[in-house]
Amino acid sequence: MCILFATRDHPNYELIVISNRDEFFERETHITTWHDNSTVLSPYDLRTKKAGSAPDSFGTWIGMNRKGRVASLLNLKRDDLPSTRSSKGKYSRGPIAQLFLSPKGRDLAPKFEEWDTYSKFEGIYPHITDSGEFNFFYGDVKRGEYRIIDSLGNTFDVLDKEDNKSLVVSNNRFDTNPSKEWKKVLRGRERLQEFIQRTSDVTNSNTMFDECFKLASEDSITGKVKTSLYRADPTVCFDSIFIPPLGDDGVADVGLTITKGEFYGTRSQMVILVSKNGGQVSVMEKILHTSDNDIRSNSSEKPKTTVRYAFDIE
Numbered sequence: 077m078c079i080l081f082a083t084r085d086h087p088n089y090e091l092i093v094i095s096n097r098d099e100f101f102e103r104e105t106h107i108t109t110w111h112d113n114s115t116v117l118s119p120y121d122l123r124t125k126k127a128g129s130a131p132d133s134f135g136t137w138i139g140m141n142r143k144g145r146v147a148s149l150l151n152l153k154r155d156d157l158p159s160t161r162s163s164k165g166k167y168s169r170g171p172i173a174q175l176f177l178s179p180k181g182r183d184l185a186p187k188f189e190e191w192d193t194y195s196k197f198e199g200i201y202p203h204i205t206d207s208g209e210f211n212f213f214y215g216d217v218k219r220g221e222y223r224i225i226d227s228l229g230n231t232f233d234v235l236d237k238e239d240n241k242s243l244v245v246s247n248n249r250f251d252t253n254p255s256k257e258w259k260k261v262l263r264g265r266e267r268l269q270e271f272i273q274r275t276s277d278v279t280n281s282n283t284m285f286d287e288c289f290k291l292a293s294e295d296s297i298t299g300k301v302k303t304s305l306y307r308a309d310p311t312v313c314f315d316s317i318f319i320p321p322l323g324d325d326g327v328a329d330v331g332l333t334i335t336k337g338e339f340y341g342t343r344s345q346m347v348i349l350v351s352k353n354g355g356q357v358s359v360m361e362k363i364l365h366t367s368d369n370d371i372r373s374n375s376s377e378k379p380k381t382t383v384r385y386a387f388d389i390e
Contacts, residue, residue: 079098079261081243081264089352091146092348093148097137097138097344098313100339101367101368103337104121115141135168138173141182142387150211151169153247191223222236230250271291281358285358292317294316318376343366355388
């Protein structure tokens with residue numbers, strides 16, 4: 077179960093975004109790179125476009141563009157779904173984030189206020205209603221405005237008040253009753269506040285990246301569970317910020333469009349740092365696993381691949 081941290085409460089950064097993507101390791105994806113005529117920086121899905129797929133079915137789950145738009149898409153696991161219905165949709169969810177970041181999206185609706193509610197987003201991208209269950213964090217750094225929308229049609233203003241400058245969201249509902257909140261989200265909120273306090277004097281980006289990945293790599297799953305099948309107790313993924321490689325017996329629906337391979341866990345991690353003046357962006361992604369064959373040779377401390385970028389917002 078993926079997790080996203082975002083905060084505007086750090087004294088040295090306008091925005092910090094930290095993301096763990098939990099996936100089947102065999103699912104083919106491209107590492108973060110510039111695309112769309114070097115206007116969008118993101119990883120992207122390499123799955124083959126199928127007949128009947130949505131227009132612009134190229135998809136991503138996290139990224140930023142040169143104009144200061146940022147986006148992160150997560151699956152939504154709903155406990156109230158009928159047993160006859162899957163959390164998967166007719167179309168991939170990835171185009172939701174891609175369209176918002178892309179030049180085409182900016183041409184369709186150049187102003188953030190044209191996107192800032194679920195209903196407005198649906199007006200621009202009607203396939204959002206057939207894209208499966210999701211939580212979507214997105215915003216405009218230059219305007220300092222951010223939203224979360226979900227597949228239930230909700231819109232939440234976030235990172236906009238003194239007491240609302242940080243968030244942690246996973247694959248449960250963003251407005252979940254606190255008594256039913258997943259442990260990883262509760263733990264994530266605590267760790268995020270500790271992180272902000274611990275790094276309040278940090279200005280060196282290398283040190284900051286290290287601290288961000290440290291936060292994203294907290295693993296609270298016991299060794300006994302790690303050697304058993306993930307499906308035997310899927311709730312373990314609701315508890316830990318970081319998910320180590322866990323086996324799969326192919327039974328339960330975790331809400332993924334594609335399930336491929338045997339092992340599931342934190343496949344990649346990304347950090348986005350935006351300078352306090354909102355002008356400079358630093359991005360780093362770690363790819364931990366790309367197949368079931370590298371589960372013992374790679375980890376967050378020893379990633380398979382790492383890429384880093386820096387750019388100025390236009």
